[in-house]
Structure formats: structure tokens, C-alpha cells
Amino acid sequence: MTALAEGVAGAGGVAPPTPVRARRRRGGAWRLAVLVVIGLYFLVPFAAPVWFTVRDRGAGTFTGRYYAEIPGAPGFAEAFGRSLLLGVLTVVLVLALMVPTVVLVELRLPRLRTAVELLTLAPLVVPPIALVVGVRSVLAWAPDHFYGTPVGDAMFALQEPALPWILVLVYVVLALPFVYRALDAGVRNAGLATLTEAARNLGASWPRVLLTVVLPVLRTSVLNASFLTLALVLGEYTVAAILGFQTFPTWIVQVGGSKPQLSVAVSVLSLLVTWALLLLISALDRRRRTEESS
Amino acid sequence: MTTASATGRPHVSTAQPGVAVRLENLTRRFGDVVALDGLDLDIAGGELLALLGPSGCGKTTALRAIAGFERPDAGRVLVGDRDVTDVPVSKRDMGMVFQAYSLFPNLTVADNVAYGLRVRGRGRAERIARAAELLELVGLADRAKRYPHQLSGGQQQRVALARALAVAPKVLLLDEPLSALDAQVRVQLREEIRRLQLELGITTVFVTHDQAEALSVADRVGVMRAGRLEQVASPDELYERPATAFVAEFVGTMNRVPATLDGGAVQLLGARRPVAGAAPATGPVVALVRPESLLVTADPAGPGRVVTRTFSGATTRVLVALPDGVEVRVDVASTGSADLVPGATVRVTPAERPVLVAPVEPQP
Numbered sequence: 001m002t003a004l005a006e007g008v009a010g011a012g013g014v015a016p017p018t019p020v021r022a023r024r025r026r027g028g029a030w031r032l033a034v035l036v037v038i039g040l041y042f043l044v045p046f047a048a049p050v051w052f053t054v055r056d057r058g059a060g061t062f063t064g065r066y067y068a069e070i071p072g073a074p075g076f077a078e079a080f081g082r083s084l085l086l087g088v089l090t091v092v093l094v095l096a097l098m099v100p101t102v103v104l105v106e107l108r109l110p111r112l113r114t115a116v117e118l119l120t121l122a123p124l125v126v127p128p129i130a131l132v133v134g135v136r137s138v139l140a141w142a143p144d145h146f147y148g149t150p151v152g153d154a155m156f157a158l159q160e161p162a163l164p165w166i167l168v169l170v171y172v173v174l175a176l177p178f179v180y181r182a183l184d185a186g187v188r189n190a191g192l193a194t195l196t197e198a199a200r201n202l203g204a205s206w207p208r209v210l211l212t213v214v215l216p217v218l219r220t221s222v223l224n225a226s227f228l229t230l231a232l233v234l235g236e237y238t239v240a241a242i243l244g245f246q247t248f249p250t251w252i253v254q255v256g257g258s259k260p261q262l263s264v265a266v267s268v269l270s271l272l273v274t275w276a277l278l279l280l281i282s283a284l285d286r287r288r289r290t291e292e293s294s
Numbered sequence: 295m296t297t298a299s300a301t302g303r304p305h306v307s308t309a310q311p312g313v314a315v316r317l318e319n320l321t322r323r324f325g326d327v328v329a330l331d332g333l334d335l336d337i338a339g340g341e342l343l344a345l346l347g348p349s350g351c352g353k354t355t356a357l358r359a360i361a362g363f364e365r366p367d368a369g370r371v372l373v374g375d376r377d378v379t380d381v382p383v384s385k386r387d388m389g390m391v392f393q394a395y396s397l398f399p400n401l402t403v404a405d406n407v408a409y410g411l412r413v414r415g416r417g418r419a420e421r422i423a424r425a426a427e428l429l430e431l432v433g434l435a436d437r438a439k440r441y442p443h444q445l446s447g448g449q450q451q452r453v454a455l456a457r458a459l460a461v462a463p464k465v466l467l468l469d470e471p472l473s474a475l476d477a478q479v480r481v482q483l484r485e486e487i488r489r490l491q492l493e494l495g496i497t498t499v500f501v502t503h504d505q506a507e508a509l510s511v512a513d514r515v516g517v518m519r520a521g522r523l524e525q526v527a528s529p530d531e532l533y534e535r536p537a538t539a540f541v542a543e544f545v546g547t548m549n550r551v552p553a554t555l556d557g558g559a560v561q562l563l564g565a566r567r568p569v570a571g572a573a574p575a576t577g578p579v580v581a582l583v584r585p586e587s588l589l590v591t592a593d594p595a596g597p598g599r600v601v602t603r604t605f606s607g608a609t610t611r612v613l614v615a616l617p618d619g620v621e622v623r624v625d626v627a628s629t630g631s632a633d634l635v636p637g638a639t640v641r642v643t644p645a646e647r648p649v650l651v652a653p654v655e656p657q658p
Contacts, residue, residue: 191394197363198396198454200383202410202461212409216400 046271053265066265073262079251085163086247087233090171091226094179097172099222102183103214106192120180123173132239135170139243164245171233178228186221223281231274312339312495313374313464315360320369322355322521329355330366331521342491342498343526344512346505348544352521354469357501361467362386373464389458393470395450397442403453404429404438410461428456431490448479455487459494466491466498472507484511505545509533517541535570539652542582549588549622553581553651560649563588563616563642570648579651585625587645590614592633596641600634610634614642 056063070076105113123131139159146152158166195217199209215222237249246254248270256263320333329352337343345353358364360371362383370379378386397406405412407428408421416424429435432452434445442450451471458466468487472480488511491498502508508515509529516526517540525537536542543550553562555576560569562581590598590612598614601621610628615621622642626634634640 190399191396194392194394194396195398197383198390198392198457199398199409201361201386201388201390202457203384203387203413204409205384208413213398216398219400 046268049264049268053261053268066261067269069259069262070266070269073255073259073266075246075251075255076266079246079248082163082246083234083248086167086171087230089165089168090175090233091229093168094172094175094229095222095225098176098179098183098225099215099218100210102180102187103192103210106187107196117180117184120176122176124177128174128238129242131170131173132242135166135239136243139166159243161245164243166243167240167245167247170239171229171236174236174239175229175232178232179225182221182225182228183218186218186224190217192217220285223285227278227281230277234270234274313497314339315465315497315499316370316372317356317360318370318372320356320359320371321367322352322359322364323367328521330359330369332369333521333523335516335523335526337497337499339497340495341513342488342500342511344500344502344508344515345518346502346508346515346544347518349503351518353501353503353518355521356518357467357469357499360465360499361388361390387461387463388465388467389461389463390467390469391451391454391458391471393473395442395447395454395474397450397453397457399442401441402438403434403440403442403445406442406453407457407460409457414461424460425456428460429453431459432456432486446479447475448483451475451483452486455490459490459496464497466496468498468500470502471500472502473504480507487511509545515545517544536582536650537571539580539582539650542650542652547585547623549583549585550652551581551583551620551622552618552654553579553649555579555651560651562649563644565643567644567646568648570650578654580654581644582650582652583622583644585611585623587647587649588622588624589643589645590624590626590634590640591643592638593641594639596639598640598642600636600638600640602636603631603634612640614640616642 053066054062054064056065101116105116139155143152143155146155158164158169192214195213196209199213200206204212235249236247237253240247241250241253252263252266252270255266315335315337317333317335320330320335321328322330331352333352333356335343335356345356347353355364359366362378362381366379370377372378373386397403398409401409404422404425407425411421411424426435426438429438432455434449434452434456437445437449437453442453445453451474455471471487472484475483484507487500500508500512509532512529514526514528515532517524517532519540525532525541527535527537532541532545536545542548551562553560555561555569555578557576558569559566560579560581562583586609598616601613601615603613604611605628608628609625610631612624612626612631612634613621614624624642
């Protein structure tokens with residue numbers, strides 16, 4: 001080894017006095033530079049709006065009044081509440097759809113895995129704008145065509161401005177790639193096949209296996225999937241705007257025209273809310289994990 | 295199910311100890327692969343039967359067919375007098391231990407053991423008592439409140455065993471339960487499994503690819519090959535009187551020595567010995583000889599040369615190179631084997647006993 005190293009050094013005709021220290025210092029400097037660049041990249045876009053919303057331009061001091069305005073801002077509670085409800089409904093629907101699918105693919109239909117994977121990737125390949133234009137065409141055509149029939153009534157119900165179910169349906173599709181990946185990762189690492197067999201061998205029926213074995217094992221992945229979906233719905237603008245529904249993001253944009261500081265303050269706040277949600281979910285997960293000893 | 299005996303010691307019982315299991319003409323195909331090829335097997339009540347064979351021989355499929363995880367294409371599975379071929383897994387009342395640790399990660403050790411009782415709707419007090427009793431039995435009473443990830447592999451398999459036994463199953467099925475463990479734990483646990491099995495008198499099927507494991511714990515061993523049983527016999531008989539060349543070579547160490555048959559006797563290593571079992575009348579064959587059925591002596595004029603010498607306590611295994619590229623393993627008593635060092639010239643002769651022979655070409 002040493003002889004080989006010497007030989008190699010000798011081949012170049014140079015015996016470098018290996019400046020280990022200097023190299024390490026240079027490495028440290030690089031590391032710092034990279035960290036600073038990345039830090040700036042993430043922090044500046046966050047710091048700028050915060051600065052914009054806490055500075056009182058007239059007095060040259062700091063103020064919290066833009067944040068204080070948020071709760072009373074016209075339309076805020078309604079839009080935020082609607083987005084939250086849409087988010088919850090989307091989470092419930094997408095999980096009801098995907099948990100059994102992923103489990104079934106893992107346990108019974110492994111040959112379909114590639115097909116399901118490709119299918120769930122489609123929303124990433126088809127741009128939301130294309131998706132929503134298609135949806136809008138159908139929504140424009142169908143109520144007239146089916147007027148007076150149950151289908152027509154359903155079409156109207158889907159577009160109820162107070163609770164636009166059509167958005168839930170579209171968001172389920174948009175969330176598929178994230179939800180599938182989160183669940184699939186959980187399923188693959190869990191050894192679900194053996195666990196379900198063990199439970200069935202002990203006399204458990206399939207529903208019981210799902211409830212007492214599969215869901216607890218997949219809890220972390222289910223929480224991750226829920227969080228990703230909720231974050232997606234709370235930040236989705238394109239679809240809601242084009243279909244003409246008032247949600248939290250469209251409200252922010254709308255308010256931004258007349259009250260820029262307020263709209264940015266709301267954005268900052270929503271970012272913080274999202275982070276808080278993420279922390280809450282992971283804390284919840286950890287606590288349940290340690291609490292289960294009773 | 296659980297009764298406190300007069301001495302106050304908990305008495306662990308199984309609902310129906312010693313139920314016989316019968317496989318009739320069991321057939322299962324996966325596409326073109328025949329995993330079970332008309333398998334017939336009778337397992338006596340209270341017996342520990344090991345299914346032994348190389349991977350892909352169908353032993354696990356047979357076990358899974360008994361458990362109900364595989365539906366046979368043809369044939370029947372009988373437990374006692376009852377045909378359970380169409381009974382779903384969850385209604386078969388069998389305890390199973392898997393190769394992969396299969397404990398529920400979200401439940402404590404005690405809750406894992408009590409899972410089957412919970413499914414059966416037993417009360418909390420009974421579940422706790424029974425789990426404690428079973429954990430005592432496998433020596434893990436102090437780990438009841440732990441989670442599976444806090445246990446070692448061997449401990450996890452003990453818990454899995456306790457969980458399988460907690461429901462007092464009719465039959466205990468063990469699917470390579472020791473394969474994921476390290477050597478020392480493996481030996482320890484297999485002895486424990488045997489002790490428990492004898493104590494409870496529960497009919498047990500133990501699937502393994504490790505012949506030492508099968509021979510050491512089982513009442514009888516079934517050697518499987520290509521979906522069929524080659525031989526079912528006690529460990530001694532299997533070792534001493536293998537029915538086929540496949541069994542002979544799969545169980546224990548076997549030397550293959552070129553030999554010739556003539557007139558009902560076999561000529562090998564310059565000696566003449568009777569043939570064991572049926573054999574063709576004349577011609578070249580391969581003699582199958584155990585290491586302990588060969589004798590090796592230091593002889594300056596001998597044709598062999600010692601290649602390696604492996605000491606293992608009471609016996610020492612000597613690898614001898616013979617002419618024509620033949621190598622044989624010979625077991626000798628360690629005392630008095632000092633001159634059998636690598637490089638020594640030796641003579642190898644077969645012991646005075648019948649010799650098993652196989653046809654020359656087809657090697658399993």
C-alpha cells in the first residue's frame with residue numbers, strides 16, 4: 001500500500017509534501033461558501049417579505065399592524081376556511097383511494113406496480129394548466145348537455161362556490177404523485193407481506209388486518225402523505241383561479257392588488273402555519289410512538 | 295384454556311395436543327414451475343417433522359399450504375379428521391413463526407403475544423395472564439413492556455414463538471425460524487423450540503434448508519426435491535440408510551469415490567465391499583462414503599497425500615488428495631492423528647461395511 005503510493009508519487013516525478021492542513025482549511029472555506037450561498041438562496045426570499053411587512057415606511061420604524069389586520073380582513077376567514085376544508089376533504093379522499101391501492105399492489109398485484117407508478121406520475125407530466133382547461137371545457141359543456149338529468153344536477157353541485165367539490169377531485173389527481181410515493185416508501189420498508197400473514201394466521205379478518213396492522217405500520221407514511229397533500233391544496237392557485245373559485249391563494253392575489261403589505265403578511269403567515277403543521281405532525285408521530293406502552 | 299394447577303404454577307396447555315396432519319396428493323404450480331408434485335405426507339400427532347431440502351424444492355410451499363396461504367391446485371390437507379383445504383387462513387387455528395421477524399412494530403411484546411387472543415375476543419385479564427405465562431415460558435417475562443425494535447433477533451423470534459403458541463393452536467408451523475439468526479443463538483433457540491414442543495406435545499412442522507438443524511430437532515425428517523418427498527425417516531435412519539443418492543449427499547458430508555461393480559460387490563480404493571441396497575449388476579459407479587466410514591493411515595508407499603487437516607475437538611477431518619483428481623474427506627480420532635499433517639503420504643481404505651453406490655453421470 002505504502003510502496004504503491006510511493007510508486008505512484010514517483011511516477012509523476014514529484015513527491016508532494018501533502019499539505020493536509022492547508023487543504024482541510026481550504027475545504028472548510030468551500031464548505032462555508034456553499035452554506036452561505038445556499039442559506040442566502042433560502043433566506044433572502046423569506047426575509048424580504050418579512051422585512052416588507054414589518055417596516056413602517058412612513059415612520060421608519062417597525063410595526064405589526066399588517067399582521068394584526070389579517071383576522072379582520074374581508075374575505076380572509078371565508079377563503080382560508082374553504083381552503084382548509086378542501087384540504088381535509090382531499091386528504092380523506094386521496095387516502096381512501098391510495099392506501100388500499102398501495103397495499104393491494106404490494107400484497108396481491110406486484111405486477112401492477114409499474115403501471116400504478118406511471119399512472120400516479122401522470123399529473124407531474126401533464127401540466128396543471130392543461131388539466132384545468134380540460135376540466136373547464138367539460139364543466140362548460142356538461143350542465144347544458146345533461147340539463148334536467150341527475151348528471152346535470154351533479155355537475156352543478158360540483159361547482160357550488162361555497163364548497164367546490166370539483167376542486168377536491170382535481171386536487172386528488174394533483175396529489176397522487178406525492179401520496180403514492182410517500183405510501184409506497186412506507187410499504188416497501190415495512191415487510192407488510194409477512195406482517196399481514198402473521199395477523200391472518202392468528203385469526204384476524206382482512207378488515208381487522210388493515211385496521212390493526214397495516215394502518216399503524218404505515219402511520220408515518222400516511223401522515224407524510226397527508227401533510228404533502230394539505231400543503232399542496234393550501235398553496236394551489238392555477239386551478240382555483242382558472243375555474244373561478246375563491247380559495248386562500250386566489251384571495252391573497254386578489255388582496256395583493258389593493259393592500260400589498262397585507263397580502264404579503266398573509267403569505268408569510270401561511271408559510272409559518274405550514275411549518276407549524278409539519279412540526280405538529282412529526283411531534284404527534286413521535287409522541288404516539290413512545291406512548292404506546294400502556 | 296389456562297388452568298392454575300394445585301401447586302399454583304401456571305399450566306400451559308394447547309387446546310388439542312397431538313393432532314395428526316395429513317397431506318394427500320398435494321399439487322401446486324406457479325406458471326411452469328411445479329412447486330408441489332403430488333405430495334403425500336402423514337404427520338403423527340405430537341410429532342416434530344422437519345421438511346428439509348434445497349431452495350425451490352417446495353418445502354415452504356408445503357408449509358404454506360398447510361397454513362392456508364397457498365391454495366393447492368389439487369389434493370387435500372387434513373387436520374385430524376377434518377378436511378381444511380378450503381378453510382381460510384384465519385379459521386385454521388395454526389400457529390406460525392416466520393423467517394423474517396414478523397412482530398407488529400406498533401405493539402409491545404405482551405400485546406404482540408396477546409394479539410391472537412384479542413382477535414378471538416378474550417377478556418383483558420385473560421389476555422394479560424396468558425401473555426405473561428407464554429413470555430415466562432420463552433424466558434422473556436421481563437421484556438413484556440418493550441417494543442420489538444428494542445429486542446435482539448433471537449428474542450424477537452422467541453416472542454414470535456410465544457405469540458404463535460398463545461392461541462393454543464392445533465399445529466405449529468415453523469418457516470425457517472432460525473435462518474436470520476447468528477450461529478450461537480440458532481443452536482440455543484432450536485433446542486428451546488424442541489423442549490417447548492415436547493412439553494406441549496404439539497404437532498409441529500419445521501421447514502429448513504439446514505440439515506444439521508433438521509437432524510438435531512426432528513422426530514422425523516422429510517427430504518424434499520422438486521416438489522416431492524425423497525425420503526421420510528428418523529434422523530439416524532436418514533443418515534445411516536439414505537434411500538437415494540440425493541438424500542445421501544444432502545444429509546451430512548458424503549465422499550464420491552470412483553468404483554466398479556462386479557458380482558454384487560463394489561471395488562473401491564483397492565478393497566472389496568458389499569453393496570448397500572439395490573444397484574446395477576456391473577460397471578463403473580460412484581461409491582458414496584461418509585467421512586467416518588473411511589480409514590486413513592500414514593504409509594510412505596500410499597497413493598494419497600494429506601492436503602489439509604481440520605481439528606474439531608474429538609475428531610479431526612483430513613482432506614486427502616488421491617490419484618486422478620479425487621479428493622476425500624476422512625474423519626479420524628484426534629488422538630493418534632499427529633502424523634497426518636499436510637504433505638504426509640497416506641493410504642485410504644473403506645471401513646468394513648456395505649457401501650452405497652450411485653450411477654456415474656447424473657449428479658443431482
